[in-house]
Structure formats: C-alpha cells, structure tokens
Amino acid sequence: MYKKVPAAYLQNKVTGEIGNAAGIFYPTNTAEVVACIKDAASKQQKIITVGGYTGLTGATFAKQEEFLLCLKEMQQIIKLDKQTLTLTVEAGVTLQAIQDYLAPTPYFYAPDPGSKAATIGGTAATNAGGMRALKYGVTRDNIRGMEVVLADGSIVFVGGLNNKDSSGYDLKDLFIGSEGTLGVITQLQLKLRVKPATSRSLLIGFNNLTDLAPVVYQILASTITPAALEFFEKSGLKYAADFLKIPMPTMTGTAFLLLTVDGSNAECLNQIESLKKLLEEADITTFKIFTTQEANLIWQLRGAIVSGVEASSQQEPLDIVVPINQITDTIVYMKKLTETLGLDGVFFGHAGDGNIHACIMRQNLADTLWQEQLATFLNQLYEKIAAIGGLPSAEHGIGLLKKKYFMKNLPSEKLGLMRQLKTALDPNAILNPNKIFD
Amino acid sequence: MYKKVPAAYLQNKVTGEIGNAAGIFYPTNTAEVVACIKDAASKQQKIITVGGYTGLTGATFAKQEEFLLCLKEMQQIIKLDKQTLTLTVEAGVTLQAIQDYLAPTPYFYAPDPGSKAATIGGTAATNAGGMRALKYGVTRDNIRGMEVVLADGSIVFVGGLNNKDSSGYDLKDLFIGSEGTLGVITQLQLKLRVKPATSRSLLIGFNNLTDLAPVVYQILASTITPAALEFFEKSGLKYAADFLKIPMPTMTGTAFLLLTVDGSNAECLNQIESLKKLLEEADITTFKIFTTQEANLIWQLRGAIVSGVEASSQQEPLDIVVPINQITDTIVYMKKLTETLGLDGVFFGHAGDGNIHACIMRQNLADTLWQEQLATFLNQLYEKIAAIGGLPSAEHGIGLLKKKYFMKNLPSEKLGLMRQLKTALDPNAILNPNKIFD
Numbered sequence: 042m043y044k045k046v047p048a049a050y051l052q053n054k055v056t057g058e059i060g061n062a063a064g065i066f067y068p069t070n071t072a073e074v075v076a077c078i079k080d081a082a083s084k085q086q087k088i089i090t091v092g093g094y095t096g097l098t099g100a101t102f103a104k105q106e107e108f109l110l111c112l113k114e115m116q117q118i119i120k121l122d123k124q125t126l127t128l129t130v131e132a133g134v135t136l137q138a139i140q141d142y143l144a145p146t147p148y149f150y151a152p153d154p155g156s157k158a159a160t161i162g163g164t165a166a167t168n169a170g171g172m173r174a175l176k177y178g179v180t181r182d183n184i185r186g187m188e189v190v191l192a193d194g195s196i197v198f199v200g201g202l203n204n205k206d207s208s209g210y211d212l213k214d215l216f217i218g219s220e221g222t223l224g225v226i227t228q229l230q231l232k233l234r235v236k237p238a239t240s241r242s243l244l245i246g247f248n249n250l251t252d253l254a255p256v257v258y259q260i261l262a263s264t265i266t267p268a269a270l271e272f273f274e275k276s277g278l279k280y281a282a283d284f285l286k287i288p289m290p291t292m293t294g295t296a297f298l299l300l301t302v303d304g305s306n307a308e309c310l311n312q313i314e315s316l317k318k319l320l321e322e323a324d325i326t327t328f329k330i331f332t333t334q335e336a337n338l339i340w341q342l343r344g345a346i347v348s349g350v351e352a353s354s355q356q357e358p359l360d361i362v363v364p365i366n367q368i369t370d371t372i373v374y375m376k377k378l379t380e381t382l383g384l385d386g387v388f389f390g391h392a393g394d395g396n397i398h399a400c401i402m403r404q405n406l407a408d409t410l411w412q413e414q415l416a417t418f419l420n421q422l423y424e425k426i427a428a429i430g431g432l433p434s435a436e437h438g439i440g441l442l443k444k445k446y447f448m449k450n451l452p453s454e455k456l457g458l459m460r461q462l463k464t465a466l467d468p469n470a471i472l473n474p475n476k477i478f479d
Numbered sequence: 480m481y482k483k484v485p486a487a488y489l490q491n492k493v494t495g496e497i498g499n500a501a502g503i504f505y506p507t508n509t510a511e512v513v514a515c516i517k518d519a520a521s522k523q524q525k526i527i528t529v530g531g532y533t534g535l536t537g538a539t540f541a542k543q544e545e546f547l548l549c550l551k552e553m554q555q556i557i558k559l560d561k562q563t564l565t566l567t568v569e570a571g572v573t574l575q576a577i578q579d580y581l582a583p584t585p586y587f588y589a590p591d592p593g594s595k596a597a598t599i600g601g602t603a604a605t606n607a608g609g610m611r612a613l614k615y616g617v618t619r620d621n622i623r624g625m626e627v628v629l630a631d632g633s634i635v636f637v638g639g640l641n642n643k644d645s646s647g648y649d650l651k652d653l654f655i656g657s658e659g660t661l662g663v664i665t666q667l668q669l670k671l672r673v674k675p676a677t678s679r680s681l682l683i684g685f686n687n688l689t690d691l692a693p694v695v696y697q698i699l700a701s702t703i704t705p706a707a708l709e710f711f712e713k714s715g716l717k718y719a720a721d722f723l724k725i726p727m728p729t730m731t732g733t734a735f736l737l738l739t740v741d742g743s744n745a746e747c748l749n750q751i752e753s754l755k756k757l758l759e760e761a762d763i764t765t766f767k768i769f770t771t772q773e774a775n776l777i778w779q780l781r782g783a784i785v786s787g788v789e790a791s792s793q794q795e796p797l798d799i800v801v802p803i804n805q806i807t808d809t810i811v812y813m814k815k816l817t818e819t820l821g822l823d824g825v826f827f828g829h830a831g832d833g834n835i836h837a838c839i840m841r842q843n844l845a846d847t848l849w850q851e852q853l854a855t856f857l858n859q860l861y862e863k864i865a866a867i868g869g870l871p872s873a874e875h876g877i878g879l880l881k882k883k884y885f886m887k888n889l890p891s892e893k894l895g896l897m898r899q900l901k902t903a904l905d906p907n908a909i910l911n912p913n914k915i916f917d
Contacts, residue, residue: 202802465903
C-alpha cells in the first residue's frame with residue numbers, strides 16, 4: 042500500500058521547493074479510498090488528495106510528512122445518460138479523457154480550464170473556470186452530484202440528477218472549491234450540453250486600456266451572450282507568438298478584447314450584427330470579425346501566453362478577480378505597481394468575469410531582490426484587491442501559496458465561519474491540513 | 480420591543496393549526512437584528528425569522544413559544560448598479576416591490592415564484608424557483624452576495640460582486656435554502672439581466688401522458704433554450720377556468736406541454752422554427768403557436784390552477800422533484816396511488832425541471848379518513864421518490880410539514896452532515912429550531 046513517492050509529486054511546481062511525504066497510495070475504487078482514510082484516521086496520519094498535479098497554488102504540496110492519496114487510477118467513465126444529459130465519471134478521469142470520450146457525441150462538458158491533464162476531481166476541488174465560464178459557468182455550475190468520502194471514512198452522495206433542490210442544506214457546493222480539506226471526491230455526475238453548431242470570434246482593438254471597460258459593461262448589459270470575452274495586450278501576445286514561432290497577426294491597437302459567440306449559424310450572425318451595432322454606436326471602428334482560420338490562430342496565441350512567459354522568465358501566476366466595474370482600474374494599478382517596484386508583468390484574463398491573470402516576471406533580478414520585490418507587490422496588491430471587494434483567486438484556488446494573503450485580507454467573521462466548518466467536518470484535521478487557511 | 484403577534488402569524492397556513500409565539504419584533508435595520516439575536520442568545524430564547532408569511536411548508540410556524548423576528552419593515556431598495564447589473568436590497572423587500580422598481584428599467588430579476596408578496600429574504604431562505612428557472616436558474620443562481628447575521632450576533636458578508644470565486648469555502652450557498660436555521664439574511668445583492676425583447680409561447684397536446692416525456696428529453700437535448708416548459712392536464716386547467724370564470728380554450732389532447740422562448744424577435748422565430756422541426760420529426764402535429772393574447776390567457780390559466788383547486792377543496796400541495804427521465808413514470812405512479820386510496824389529485828408542474836406540483840384534494844372525505852389516506856399516500860410517495868433519486872422539495876423547502884418524510888428517506892450520513900453543520904453554526908439551536916430536521 043505504501044509506495045515510493047515519485048519525485049515530481051514532491052516538488053512545489055510554482056516555487057520549485059522540495060517537500061516530503063509519508064508515502065503514496067493509488068486506490069482503484071471508492072472502497073479503497075475509504076479503507077485508506079479509515080487507516081489514516083486511526084493513526085492520525087494527515088492525507089493530501091492528489092490528482093493530475095496540475096494545480097497552481099501548491100494545494101497538493103506535501104511538506105509535513107503527509108500521506109498522498111492519488112486518485113489518478115480511478116479513471117473509469119461510468120455512464121453517459123442521454124435523457125438527463127449526465128456523464129458519470131470517477132474522480133481521476135482527466136479533462137482530456139472526457140473531451141476525447143465526448144468528441145464523437147453531440148454533447149460537451151462546458152468547463153475548459155487550461156490544463157487538460159487535470160483530473161475532474163481536482164477541477165471540482167478548486168472550482169476551476171476556463172475560457173467558457175462567462176456563458177456556461179464554472180465547474181460548480183456543471184456538476185450535478187458527487188460521491189464524497191468524509192474524514193471518518195463514511196461515504197455521502199451530495200447533489201444528484203434533480204434539476205432543482207430545496208431539500209435541506211446545499212452540501213454539494215460546500216465540497217466544491219474546498220481543495221480537499223473537507224472530504225475526498227471520488228465520483229462525479231457531470232452536466233452535459235449540446236454542442237453549439239458553430240462559433241464566430243471578433244477582436245476589438247483599443248489604444249488605451251481604460252477605453253476597454255465601458256465596452257465590457259455594454260456587452261454584458263446587452264442581449265449578446267458571449268461564450269468567451271478575453272482581454273490581452275499586444276505585448277503579452279508577443280510572448281506567445283515567439284514561443285509558438287508564429288508571426289504576430291496584424292492588429293490595430295495595444296489592448297484587445299477577444300469575443301466569441303456560439304450557437305446556430307443564424308444565432309451567431311445575429312449576435313455579431315448586434316455587436317457591430319453596439320460598437321458603431323460607441324464609435325469604435327477598430328474591430329475585426331475573424332474567419333475560422335484567423336480565429337483558430339488568435340485563440341492559439343491567447344492560449345499560449347503563459348507558456349510564452351514561462352519560456353522567457355520565472356514568474357508568479359496571479360488569478361485575482363474583481364467586480365467587473367473595477368477591471369481596468371485594477372489593471373492600471375497593477376501596471377503602475379510593477380513599474381514602481383522594477384518588476385515586469387504581462388496582463389491578460391477573462392474580462393467578462395473580472396478575472397485578471399497576470400504573470401509577474403523575475404527577468405534578470407537577483408534571487409533576494411526578486412523575492413523582496415515580489416513580496417511587496419503581492420502584499421500591496423492583495424490588500425488593494427480586498428479593499429475594492431475583489432478576491433485573491435477566481436479559479437485556481439488558495440492552496441498554500443495564496444494562504445497568507447487570503448487570511449490577512451479576509452474578514453475575521455468569515456475566516457471564523459470557515460474554521461467552524463472545517464472543524465465540524467474534519468475534527469482531527471487529517472484532510473489536507475493547513476491549506477486555504479491555518 | 481416585544482409586540483403582540485398578529486393572529487395570521489400564529490396560524491399554519493396549510494394545516495390551519497394555531498401555534499404560539501413569545502412575541503414579535505420588527506427590526507428596521509441590521510443593527511436591530513443583531514441586538515435582537517444577541518438578546519435572544521443571552522436568554523436562550525428561540526427565534527424564527529419571518530418575512531411575507533407566504534411559505535407553504537410551515538417553516539415559519541411557531542409552536543414552542545419561539546420569538547418571531549419579522550423583517551418585513553426592512554424594505555429599502557438600496558442601490559441599482561448598472562455596471563455590475565446588481566440590485567442591492569434589504570431582506571424584507573417583496574418580489575412585487577422589486578418587479579415594480581425594475582419595471583421602468585431595461586433590467587429584470589429572473590426568479591418568479593408564485594407569490595409576489597414573498598420577501599426576497601424568504602425566497603433566499605427557501606431557494607425558491609418559479610416558472611423561469613429552466614433558463615435563468617432558481618434563487619440560488621440569481622443572488623450575488625448576502626449579509627447574514629449569525630447565531631452569535633456577528634455579521635458576515637458572503638458572496639459578492641465577483642463573477643467567479645475560488646477563494647475558500649462557498650458560504651453563500653450554505654445559507655441559501657437553509658430556511659432560517661443557520662443565520663438571518665438581512666441584505667442581498669441580486670443579479671439582474673437585460674429584459675428579453677419579446678417571447679413566444681407554444682402548446683403541445685398529448686392524448687397519453689406517457690408520450691410527453693420523450694418530447695421533454697428531445698427539447699432539453701436540442702439547442703432550444705425554453706424560458707419555461709410547463710405541463711398540466713385539461714382536467715387541472717378546468718379548475719383555473721372555473722375559478723377565473725373564463726371559458727376553456729380549445730385544445731387538442733388531455734395532457735399538455737406549454738413552452739415559452741424569449742429573446743429578440745429573430746431568436747424567438749428561430750427557436751420556434753427549430754421546435755416545429757423537432758415536433759414534425761417526432762410525428763407530433765397537435766401543437767399550436769400562440770398569439771400574444773392567447774399566450775397571456777393560457778399563462779393566466781396555468782397560474783391559477785392552485786387557486787382553482789383551493790376554491791374547490793382542502794388540499795395538500797406537493798413540490799417533489801425527480802430526475803427528468805422519471806417524470807411521466809412518477810406522475811403515472813401518483814395517479815394510480817391516489818385512485819387506489821380514493822383520493823382526488825390535480826397534477827402539473829415545471830416539466831423541464833422534473834418538478835411535479837400536485838394538489839391532493841380532500842373533496843368530501845371525512846376528516847379522519849382524509850388524514851389517514853393522505854398519510855398513507857405521502858408515506859408511499861416520498862419513499863418511492865427517494866428510491867428513484869428524487870427529493871421531497873424542489874422549491875418550497877422542507878420546513879415542518881415535510882420534515883418527517885425528508886428525515887425518513889434521507890441517507891443517515893447526509894442527515895449527520897447537516898446536523899454537524901447546524902451544530903457548528905448554531906450550537907445552542909436558537910435559530911428556527913426543529914425545522915428541516917430534528
């Protein structure tokens with residue numbers, strides 16, 4: 042049962058730090074998860090549930106001799122139910138495997154986080170988002186039910202195939218996003234949707250970043266329902282183009298909104314017409330409706346920004362979210378702060394969600410200075426974000442790396458409430474201890 | 480502070496039973512709610528939060544000298560924010576007041592439960608649904624954030640204006656649907672949407688109830704996104720027509736699906752065309768696309784079924800929900816069971832949600848026989864529902880009236896988990912004690 046832990050599982054992917062673990066176990070079914078947890082509980086052994094090890098916050102990093110419970114061998118796709126539009130899977134199934142399984146069917150699972158090697162259980166534990174969250178919601182909105190093993194080894198099924206539920210407390214949503222601290226998700230019922238027939242993408246260019254926000258408000262307050270509404274800057278896209286060895290496309294402006302609508306051909310045309318009208322009324326002429334080929338290229342570039350940055354420098358990946366009316370002010374604030382501190386940054390994100398990803402880059406800074414400047418940046422940023430009602434994470438989670446900032450800026454009543462819930466469900470703190478909060 | 484309790488607040492609306500309460504207090508702001516709860520906590524006085532008193536499950540019924548905390552004077556509409564599309568209101572604002580306030584604006588608040596006299600706080604506490612839930616979600620999906628006073632009098636703000644959140648446990652969804660047992664909701668941030676330009680309704684008639692389900696699956700698995708997808712029978716609609724003193728419209732069939740699509744004119748026409756195609760391919764010719772006037776009439780009738788039944792007989796209102804692929808089997812089962820027991824029933828509901836409302840009617844039965852037969856019916860029904868993965872409540876809540884059946888059919892691990900949460904948040908059980916579960 043206790044196997045040697047692969048080296049990759051001992052390293053904090055973001056910081057490079059090497060941890061330690063008491064061992065690793067790969068259950069192949071729920072009964073084995075139960076046995077493992079009961080065994081651990083009897084010995085007061087701490088447990089970290091691990092999936093694809095693709096997380097960005099150190100949520101599965103072991104540094105206190107925790108025992109790793111790795112679900113990646115629980116990879117059975119159990120059932121496709123066409124009547125309730127539900128796909129039942131084990132927690133270790135990867136997003137890639139789900140996409141491959143559904144490819145020949147008329148259905149799709151909407152959440153589309155960056156890493157397709159992530160396990161579905163891991164995306165539920167972090168409430169992962171992705172490009173399509175604006176129209177189709179985040180992971181939380183696309184899970185019907187889950188089997189969860191609790192800290193005492195009992196099995197509970199939360200949620201289910203009913204489309205509505207006013208029958209007692211909402212247990213399902215308590216486990217989603219709890220990063221393995223309240224229970225181990227072993228099986229999931231995923232909500233499927235019918236694939237849209239087609240999609241169209243449109244790029245809007247701006248010379249001033251601050252001109253971008255009013256257009257976002259107008260789009261969100263219109264009858265247009267974008268599947269994606271991304272923003273990025275020409276400077277950020279350049280990292281992706283260099284990385285992919287693709288020439289930069291011709292673009293008017295320095296900051297951009299990339300919008301996709303999907304549906305039937307008629308619906309797409311209709312939405313694009315509404316968009317053109319909205320942009321004309323706002324006196325914006327710097328937009329371009331893409332051909333499918335052009336759209337594929339720009340989305341490929343958008344998807345490669347982080348890889349491009351990582352190929353160029355060590356970086357701190359941010360995942361902040363702010364109320365939508367604070368989005369450009371926040372980006373402007375972040376840019377000024379990086380400049381003041383002599384740091385370099387690339388800013389992009391899910392504009393329609395108010396979710397700003399930024400890569401704060403080390404470039405050639407000496408290690409001590411980088412650590413110091415980065416700490417100053419993060420301290421000031423997270424304090425500012427909290428002051429305007431934002432949060433440190435929209436879709437990556439808090440884990441270990443954002444814990445300090447999360448706890449510092451969280452109202453004490455809210456932290457108290459989270460601690461009460463943790464104590465109620467895991468009184469001996471055996472499940473992923475000291476993650477999210479201490 | 481302790482005022483005389485109005486007689487209406489002492490009566491269980493469904494059973495007619497008369498309870499008793501220690502007093503009633505009408506706070507006008509959150510500080511007064513805090514003071515009241517702290518005072519009650521210090522005296523171990525139990526508290527029931529009351530709103531419009533429109534609930535259907537006895538959730539606010541006092542029978543053990545509880546103290547009523549009535550929020551109906553907290554009726555301030557605080558702010559309309561057009562950038563984040565958010566309406567901030569106090570918990571005592573009624574749905575009617577919200578609809579009236581938004582009428583001259585381009586925005587609407589999507590949830591539309593039957594009683595417009597319900598307070599918004601009450602609809603959050605029960606996670607109320609309504610006709611438009613299929614497209615726009617239930618109350619849970621339309622609340623961005625809430626101010627909640629906890630059992631110790633501390634104030635916590637859960638959720639907020641961020642469109643995504645992976646920053647700690649989902650506290651907001653724990654309070655929504657908790658029927659006043661975990662905290663007192665005092666203020667809410669509601670998600671607004673842009674009003675659709677128009678809508679079209681279509682009626683599909685069936686001679687056999689069992690032919691209805693496959694059409695529901697096909698619609699849900701298509702690209703059509705109905706705002707409403709209701710079912711009812713001619714016999715049920717007759718109660719409404721008699722009550723409203725309106726002649727019954729000409730209809731082909733005995734069981735019906737009433738479907739509405741909304742959006743731009745082009746979108747509506749598009750969806751209606753897709754529907755016609757779907758129905759033609761399924762060999763269904765008994766459908767009718769309504770004019771606005773005809774649609775208004777049929778919706779008026781649909782909305783008056785319960786009033787029509789109530790004008791005719793004492794009744795037990797049901798709110799069960801089943802996985803969508805169990806919907807017609809469940810209705811057929813319920814019909815057979817009522818017949819076997821010599822009871823009369825009217826069946827209708829939100830077909831697209833799997834949410835079956837039924838009125839089980841007493842008619843001329845003697846009181847003892849009615850009580851006996853009804854108890855037998857409910858016992859068998861709720862056991863059957865649980866066996867097929869359904870729930871006793873989709874949108875009304877459990878309260879007092881469904882508690883027995885809810886507890887009996889709930890897996891013990893799930894009940895245990897709910898009790899742990901209650902104990903963690905309200906250790907002295909002062910908030911709406913013995914509701915949902917004992």
